[in-house]
Amino acid sequence: MSFEAMTYGPIGSAVDAAVPHSEADPIGIYAATLALYSAALAGHVEMDTGRPVTVWTVLAGRSAIGRKGYALRTARQLLDPSIGAFLGARVVSGISSGPSLVNHLWELELETAGSESGVDGRALVIEEEWASVLKRSRRCPTFSQQLRAAWDGGSISNTTKVKNNGSQIVQRPLLGFHAHITPGEWATYVTASEALGGTFNRVLPVLVEGSKMLPYNHRPTISETRALTEAYQWATSRKRVIGFTAQAGQRFDELRAEIEDRMIAMPEHLSCYMERSAEQVARVAAVLTAAEQKTRIGKTAVEAAWTFVQYSMASVEKLVTEAATGGSSRVVKSLPDLIRETLHRHAGQATSTIMLRALGTRVTAGSLKETVDRMDDVEVFKDTTATGRGAKPTVYRLVRPDQQPPGEHHTHPETSNAATTVTAGQKEPPSLRVVPTSPTTTTFDLRLPAEG
Numbered sequence: 314m315s316f317e318a319m320t321y322g323p324i325g326s327a328v329d330a331a332v333p334h335s336e337a338d339p340i341g342i343y344a345a346t347l348a349l350y351s352a353a354l355a356g357h358v359e360m361d362t363g364r365p366v367t368v369w370t371v372l373a374g375r376s377a378i379g380r381k382g383y384a385l386r387t388a389r390q391l392l393d394p395s396i397g398a399f400l401g402a403r404v405v406s407g408i409s410s411g412p413s414l415v416n417h418l419w420e421l422e423l424e425t426a427g428s429e430s431g432v433d434g435r436a437l438v439i440e441e442e443w444a445s446v447l448k449r450s451r452r453c454p455t456f457s458q459q460l461r462a463a464w465d466g467g468s469i470s471n472t473t474k475v476k477n478n479g480s481q482i483v484q485r486p487l488l489g490f491h492a493h494i495t496p497g498e499w500a501t502y503v504t505a506s507e508a509l510g511g512t513f514n515r516v517l518p519v520l521v522e523g524s525k526m527l528p529y530n531h532r533p534t535i536s537e538t539r540a541l542t543e544a545y546q547w548a549t550s551r552k553r554v555i556g557f558t559a560q561a562g563q564r565f566d567e568l569r570a571e572i573e574d575r576m577i578a579m580p581e582h583l584s585c586y587m588e589r590s591a592e593q594v595a596r597v598a599a600v601l602t603a604a605e606q607k608t609r610i611g612k613t614a615v616e617a618a619w620t621f622v623q624y625s626m627a628s629v630e631k632l633v634t635e636a637a638t639g640g641s642s643r644v645v646k647s648l649p650d651l652i653r654e655t656l657h658r659h660a661g662q663a664t665s666t667i668m669l670r671a672l673g674t675r676v677t678a679g680s681l682k683e684t685v686d687r688m689d690d691v692e693v694f695k696d697t698t699a700t701g702r703g704a705k706p707t708v709y710r711l712v713r714p715d716q717q718p719p720g721e722h723h724t725h726p727e728t729s730n731a732a733t734t735v736t737a738g739q740k741e742p743p744s745l746r747v748v749p750t751s752p753t754t755t756t757f758d759l760r761l762p763a764e765g
Contacts, residue, residue: 316340319624321617323540323604324350331391332524334533340624341384341521344370345491347621349388350541351600352403352437352489353396357549358603361556364592365466366599369490371443371518373499373632380523381493382441387535394537395545404437409446411455414463415471418488419481435487443492447502457512463488464515490516500636505582514588517625518632540604547606554608555599561612568594568619575626577684578647582637586629593625594618648676648684652691653711662710664696685709 316339320329328346332339348370355367372381389400403421408414422434440446450456462469463486471481494502503513547553557565569591576584595610597618602610646654655671656663663671668681676684685691690712695705 315620316343319343319617319620321601321614323538323544324601325617327391327538327541328388330538331387331533331535334527334531334535335383335387336523336525336527337380337384337387338374338521338524340519340621341372341374341379341381342387343621344372344517344519344521345385345388346392347597347600348489348491349392349400349437350396350545350604351596352435353399353545354548354600354603355435355487355489356433356485358553358555358599359466360595360599361554363466364596365464365487366555366596366603367464367487367489368593368596368600369464369516371492371494371516372521373494373496373518373628374521375495378523379493379495379521381521383523384521385439385441385491385493387533390533390535391538392541395542399435400437403435404439406438406440407446408438409449409456410453411459411469412453412471412473414456414459414488415469415481415483416473418463418469418483418486419471422483433487434483434485435489437489437491440492443494444498444502446492447498457507457510461511461515462486464490492516494518496520496632496635499632503632503636508582509585511585511588514586514590517593517622518628519625520628520631544604544606548603553603555602555610556608557595557610557615558612561598561610561615564612564615565591565595568615574687577680578649578687580646580648583630583633586633587626590622590626593622597621648672648680649688652681652685652688652709656691656709656711662708665707665709668709681709682707 317329319340320326320343324346325343328339328343331342335342347368351366351368355365358366360366372379372384374381392400405417408417418434418436421436422432425431425433459469466485468482468484469486470483473479473481499518507513572587572590576587579587594615595618598610598614601614601617602608651672652668655668658671659667665678665681669676669678672681682693685693691709692712693707693709696708697705699705
């Protein structure tokens with residue numbers, strides 16, 4: 314994996330300079346820095362679409378080995394000279410219900426309503442034990458909904474008995490978010506229903522592990538990054554609106570199409586985490602650009618942001634796969650792989666009815682055809698030789714029926730009744746390998762140690 318490919322501008326330089334003095338994963342430091350700095354920009358910087366630029370990140374790694382806390386401390390050290398006052402006043406933790414979230418942001422606005430600089434409702438939620446919050450939040454039916462609205466920049470409200478005539482309304486939530494979790498806790502508390510509802514596609518999880526072990530008497534020397542201090546002063550001096558250059562906008566449109574193609578080929582329990590990946594790219598690129606004191610996002614910033622978001626997408630796939638298989642190394646198969654396997658089991662071709670029955674709730678007739686249209690080794694046609702009444706059946710057929718699914722040997726059903734077998738000792742394919750289609754090719758090979 315290439316940490317260098319995702320770093321850009323003053324933020325990238327600041328993190329890169331801090332890495333030798335920290336045992337944390339460089340990408341973990343980068344993720345925490347993006348979350349903290351973007352939270353400080355909230356309300357001052359926004360996209361030209363009116364959307365916020367806050368980047369919500371989650372560090373996923375084993376206790377101690379993941380160095381999650383180390384990554385956060387390093388990020389706070391390098392940002393303290395520039396946004397230390399904000400971090401000291403606006404960091405909060407332990408919020409686990411919709412009413413408490415709305416109340417906290419509403420009170421911040423109320424407290425600053427009469428100040429010289431005007432209303433300031435910025436807040437940064439940092440949860441170093443996110444699993445405990447997820448567990449408690451299950452008791453509140455509105456918490457996830459309020460979180461989603463806050464990320465979107467939409468209005469959130471709460472009904473009370475006495476305050477403000479029975480209601481608290483925050484028209485424009487300014488909420489940052491950063492959390493830590495272990496892979497085992499992810500499997501337990503990040504539920505499929507919440508994921509399908511869209512709660513978890515608003516965060517960028519990244520898998521982390523310690524980068525090195527420093528001597529016990531090591532004293533980190535993380536110097537002030539003057540560029541970030543000046544950029545923060547620039548951003549807060551007046552409203553800043555960030556947009557793409559023409560070239561960057563064109564590249565962003567290409568990425569949107571690529572992300573959508575990836576999602577179509579994924580099972581829904583994976584694709585639901587990726588639904589806002591395009592906007593995540595825009596937000597990360599906007600924060601990197603604001604740190605340069607610029608309002609136009611260039612193509613290089615988009616590529617750096619895309620590399621970071623791709624790493625998060627790969628991390629999600631790893632986490633969800635591990636959760637679905639109980640931590641085993643077996644990979645959740647994509648829809649194209651499942652289609653090929655179904656056709657192999659039926660001697661290379663099968664009707665639409667048979668395919669839909671075999672694939673179950675994974676697909677509809679429409680999504681099946683759309684997926685096959687993108688596959689070079691499967692064709693679809695109407696069987697005009699079929700007899701009987703009614704419409705001619707739709708048939709799916711392998712173009713190269715002798716091609717076997719990876720890691721499996723199949724016996725033709727017409728010559729033997731033997732069941733499908735897996736070659737003894739054959740290794741599973743790598744669970745994560747991401748090759749982005751960009752001028753810089755980056756391969757991510759994530760290794761997550763088994764839970765102890």
